[in-house]
Amino acid sequence: MSTLNELTATQAASGLAAGDFSAEQLMRDCLGRVTEREDDVRAWAYIDPDHALQQARAADTHRANGGDLGPLHGLPVGIKDIIDTADMPTENGSPIYQGRQPSLDATCVAALRAAGAIIMGKTVTTELANINSSKTRNPHDLEYSPGGSSAGSGAGVADFHMPLALGTQTGGSVIRPASFNGVYGLKPTLGLIPRGGVLLQSHTLDTLGVYGRTIEDLALITDSLSIHDPRDPQSHAGNRASLRAAYRTKPAAPPRFAFLKTPAWEQADSGAQEAITDVARRLGASCQEADLPAPFDRVIDLHAAIFAGENAHYYGGHLDERPELLSEKLRARLQANKDTPARDYVEALTKRETIHDDFETLLERYDAVLCLPAAGPAPHGFETTGSAIFNGLWTYLGVPCISLPRLTVDGMPLGVQLVGKRGEEGKLLRTARWLDSFLASEAG
Amino acid sequence: MSTLNELTATQAASGLAAGDFSAEQLMRDCLGRVTEREDDVRAWAYIDPDHALQQARAADTHRANGGDLGPLHGLPVGIKDIIDTADMPTENGSPIYQGRQPSLDATCVAALRAAGAIIMGKTVTTELANINSSKTRNPHDLEYSPGGSSAGSGAGVADFHMPLALGTQTGGSVIRPASFNGVYGLKPTLGLIPRGGVLLQSHTLDTLGVYGRTIEDLALITDSLSIHDPRDPQSHAGNRASLRAAYRTKPAAPPRFAFLKTPAWEQADSGAQEAITDVARRLGASCQEADLPAPFDRVIDLHAAIFAGENAHYYGGHLDERPELLSEKLRARLQANKDTPARDYVEALTKRETIHDDFETLLERYDAVLCLPAAGPAPHGFETTGSAIFNGLWTYLGVPCISLPRLTVDGMPLGVQLVGKRGEEGKLLRTARWLDSFLASEAG
Numbered sequence: 001m002s003t004l005n006e007l008t009a010t011q012a013a014s015g016l017a018a019g020d021f022s023a024e025q026l027m028r029d030c031l032g033r034v035t036e037r038e039d040d041v042r043a044w045a046y047i048d049p050d051h052a053l054q055q056a057r058a059a060d061t062h063r064a065n066g067g068d069l070g071p072l073h074g075l076p077v078g079i080k081d082i083i084d085t086a087d088m089p090t091e092n093g094s095p096i097y098q099g100r101q102p103s104l105d106a107t108c109v110a111a112l113r114a115a116g117a118i119i120m121g122k123t124v125t126t127e128l129a130n131i132n133s134s135k136t137r138n139p140h141d142l143e144y145s146p147g148g149s150s151a152g153s154g155a156g157v158a159d160f161h162m163p164l165a166l167g168t169q170t171g172g173s174v175i176r177p178a179s180f181n182g183v184y185g186l187k188p189t190l191g192l193i194p195r196g197g198v199l200l201q202s203h204t205l206d207t208l209g210v211y212g213r214t215i216e217d218l219a220l221i222t223d224s225l226s227i228h229d230p231r232d233p234q235s236h237a238g239n240r241a242s243l244r245a246a247y248r249t250k251p252a253a254p255p256r257f258a259f260l261k262t263p264a265w266e267q268a269d270s271g272a273q274e275a276i277t278d279v280a281r282r283l284g285a286s287c288q289e290a291d292l293p294a295p296f297d298r299v300i301d302l303h304a305a306i307f308a309g310e311n312a313h314y315y316g317g318h319l320d321e322r323p324e325l326l327s328e329k330l331r332a333r334l335q336a337n338k339d340t341p342a343r344d345y346v347e348a349l350t351k352r353e354t355i356h357d358d359f360e361t362l363l364e365r366y367d368a369v370l371c372l373p374a375a376g377p378a379p380h381g382f383e384t385t386g387s388a389i390f391n392g393l394w395t396y397l398g399v400p401c402i403s404l405p406r407l408t409v410d411g412m413p414l415g416v417q418l419v420g421k422r423g424e425e426g427k428l429l430r431t432a433r434w435l436d437s438f439l440a441s442e443a444g
Numbered sequence: 445m446s447t448l449n450e451l452t453a454t455q456a457a458s459g460l461a462a463g464d465f466s467a468e469q470l471m472r473d474c475l476g477r478v479t480e481r482e483d484d485v486r487a488w489a490y491i492d493p494d495h496a497l498q499q500a501r502a503a504d505t506h507r508a509n510g511g512d513l514g515p516l517h518g519l520p521v522g523i524k525d526i527i528d529t530a531d532m533p534t535e536n537g538s539p540i541y542q543g544r545q546p547s548l549d550a551t552c553v554a555a556l557r558a559a560g561a562i563i564m565g566k567t568v569t570t571e572l573a574n575i576n577s578s579k580t581r582n583p584h585d586l587e588y589s590p591g592g593s594s595a596g597s598g599a600g601v602a603d604f605h606m607p608l609a610l611g612t613q614t615g616g617s618v619i620r621p622a623s624f625n626g627v628y629g630l631k632p633t634l635g636l637i638p639r640g641g642v643l644l645q646s647h648t649l650d651t652l653g654v655y656g657r658t659i660e661d662l663a664l665i666t667d668s669l670s671i672h673d674p675r676d677p678q679s680h681a682g683n684r685a686s687l688r689a690a691y692r693t694k695p696a697a698p699p700r701f702a703f704l705k706t707p708a709w710e711q712a713d714s715g716a717q718e719a720i721t722d723v724a725r726r727l728g729a730s731c732q733e734a735d736l737p738a739p740f741d742r743v744i745d746l747h748a749a750i751f752a753g754e755n756a757h758y759y760g761g762h763l764d765e766r767p768e769l770l771s772e773k774l775r776a777r778l779q780a781n782k783d784t785p786a787r788d789y790v791e792a793l794t795k796r797e798t799i800h801d802d803f804e805t806l807l808e809r810y811d812a813v814l815c816l817p818a819a820g821p822a823p824h825g826f827e828t829t830g831s832a833i834f835n836g837l838w839t840y841l842g843v844p845c846i847s848l849p850r851l852t853v854d855g856m857p858l859g860v861q862l863v864g865k866r867g868e869e870g871k872l873l874r875t876a877r878w879l880d881s882f883l884a885s886e887a888g
Contacts, residue, residue: 203794233797305786308786309786309787309789309790310786310790312785312786312787312790313786313787313790313791313794316787337787338785338787339785340785340786340787341756341782341783341784341785341786342749342752342753342754342756342757342784342785342786342788342789343753343756343757343760343781343782343784344786345753345786345789345790346753346754346756346757346789347757350647350757353677
């Protein structure tokens with residue numbers, strides 16, 4: 001049996017370029033895996049195999065005709081279902097948007113298509129990318145949560161449905177599913193990947209991110225997504241250096257890590273605490289425990305104030321006008337957010353730059369922050385998608401985070417999170433590459 | 445009796461350059477006027493005649509020694525007492541800051557000194573630049589309000605204490621005193637004059653502005669104040685074109701004006717309504733009544749939500765920790781602001797760019813918006829400093845506004861307000877110059 005679906009994106013791109021197989025064959029293997037597993041994993045909100053195959057055949061024809069080929073030519077990508085697609089519905093995980101068919105692609109989807117990627121389908125999101133659990137299951141054990149909100153993207157890449165996927169993070173929705181499902185995930189700097197055509201729930205926090213099966217895969221897809229978007233005021237100016245080139249550069253010296261327990265530490269499982277402490281220990285002198293001065297101790301509440309204030313703006317209308325279409329859990333949360341005082345919100349926005357200055361100062365002495373990507377491995381059952389307390393602080397600061405699937409706790413995957421400076425994804429990926437090899441060789 | 449204090453800043457600069465008089469003589473005349481009038485007008489929070497004269501003599505010595513001279517060399521400037529000065533107290537109009545002596549000049553004060561200006565003293569501000577009336581009186585009639593919050597700066601320039609002054613506007617605190625006291629006032633684009641070292645009450649709204657006795661005077665001082673300030677995240681990048689040069693350029697054709705009644709119209713005095721309508725009428729075909737689409741109809745409330753939310757952040761601590769040092773009026777206002785929901789605040793921030801887009805579209809067809817600078821002439825008595833409903837909307841949009849002292853209603857001054865595009869102060873001043881001449885010749 002063919003297993004092209006198990007290739008990394010980088011391998012698949014090489015195989016396609018060498019003519020070892022066609023985009024159609026690659027897509028058939030991916031779709032075959034979906035057929036085999038979807039009843040259990042439930043990663044997809046929308047997938048039309050005929051449409052996916054037709055796009056793959058068109059890509060093959062284009063290649064056969066000697067057309068210009070983008071860096072993602074023929075690679076299947078899963079798109080979180082809060083990201084608009086002109087050829088597939090986008091329902092935002094909510095009955096409010098049932099049957100909604102956008103007329104335009106989101107800017108990031110258009111960028112993927114322009115790079116030759118094939119939009120394979122829409123992956124499951126939690127309700128409005130918020131807290132309520134989705135139908136998706138963790139492929140490592142179907143009794144466990146895949147995390148949220150980018151549940152289908154994390155689980156689908158982990159379960160070999162597709163090599164690449166897009167997610168979004170407002171609290172911890174890219175990094176946590178990466179950790180729980182045992183895949184690589186990158187939440188870049190706020191504004192690197194533009195948000196035009198993506199459901200907003202907090203413009204200060206909402207960040208597009210990517211899933212892949214290697215760090216290089218993350219670099220490959222992110223390079224095609226880092227474009228300027230006049231639809232997104234937070235969008236960067238574009239013309240950034242290639243992350244893939246940066247990834248391939250060897251660090252001049254072994255990197256140095258600042259191990260941050262963060263104010264969330266006491267809420268982590270002891271197994272997770274031990275696992276990450278062990279990583280820090282194994283790194284020896286190149287890793288030192290560090291901390292950040294006040295008001296960093298309040299960072300979880302400050303993130304929560306931004307989230308509550310902006311979420312009340314973006315989703316308040318749903319609560320006012322169609323509460324019956326919201327889950328009880330989300331309704332209760334929106335009801336609570338409604339009363340967030342502007343004073344707390346403004347304070348949180350103001351403090352952000354103070355904390356960010358301290359963070360930048362710390363990273364003058366270290367190449368990256370090392371910390372837990374989640375409070376523990378995937379929760380058993382579906383009461384919760386897990387806590388974002390090890391993510392929200394970095395989302396708040398708008399700094400890039402990566403999760404490497406290098407730990408196991410109680411038989412389930414746990415990631416190792418690295419955090420870098422705003423705009424320095426290249427250095428973060430290079431540092432992550434070093435750590436990834438180190439942990440692989442240690443484990444081997 | 446010598447009356448150098450009645451010169452415009454531009455005239456005074458020429459006279460100083462030509463050696464017609466010294467900076468010391470100019471300052472003596474200004475101080476003489478202060479001695480004569482201060483018991484009535486009460487424009488000054490702090491003034492030390494010896495220190496002012498000593499600075500003037502140092503400027504004369506510098507000139508005599510052939511030193512480099514800045515464009516404001518020897519010109520006395522009054523500084524609103526919420527702007528830090530390293531050599532004078534800065535008490536923010538509140539007992540909370542009694543005796544407070546900053547160790548650094550505000551960035552704008554340092555820029556004035558670098559341009560050769562003489563910091564003459566600190567002008568009266570209302571309590572914390574907020575709503576409570578100050579001790580200052582309107583020099584046109586001491587029974588009338590000089591407006592707020594930049595009361596001393598507006599009244600002092602009007603009463604010939606000094607040719608130039610700095611003020612700040614969060615609602616209407618630059619333009620309203622200009623209108624009430626019959627002087628020229630410019631509130632430039634948010635971020636043109638940096639705010640480092642200035643008391644903040646709303647970072648989205650607080651805007652430094654200037655007073656003078658001609659439009660050219662406003663250009664002269666603003667040119668020395670338009671610098672980048674790393675202490676102010678809203679500060680522009682600097683290196684802007686000279687406003688004075690732009691001011692001197694003749695428009696290619698007679699400018700066109702969009703007369704906006706604004707959503708505040710019904711709250712204006714009938715005398716003020718008639719006076720501005722008459723200006724529009726006299727302009728004939730070059731002025732058309734215009735409007736902006738929704739949500740412009742809500743612009744007063746949207747400004748209020750930003751003000752309330754941010755003011756609760758900046759002043760909330762005073763309410764919590766030292767309410768007895770606040771006036772009853774301000775205490776009540778802060779108490780009300782405390783409950784502003786973040787949702788309203790975020791909505792107001794979001795809507796701002798929508799309205800601004802519509803405003804920019806309107807100004808593709810017109811050179812400036814013409815509107816009232818206040819709901820009427822200065823109020824009789826001191827119950828209130830007047831309403832900011834004709835100003836807050838423009839402060840909210842961050843667009844530049846100028847008031848020209850060309851109208852009289854019930855024997856008291858009233859300005860004519862022109863509003864331009866963000867960053868286009870040069871065009872605004874050129875357009876204002878045309879209108880100012882037009883109204884002067886019509887009146888004559």
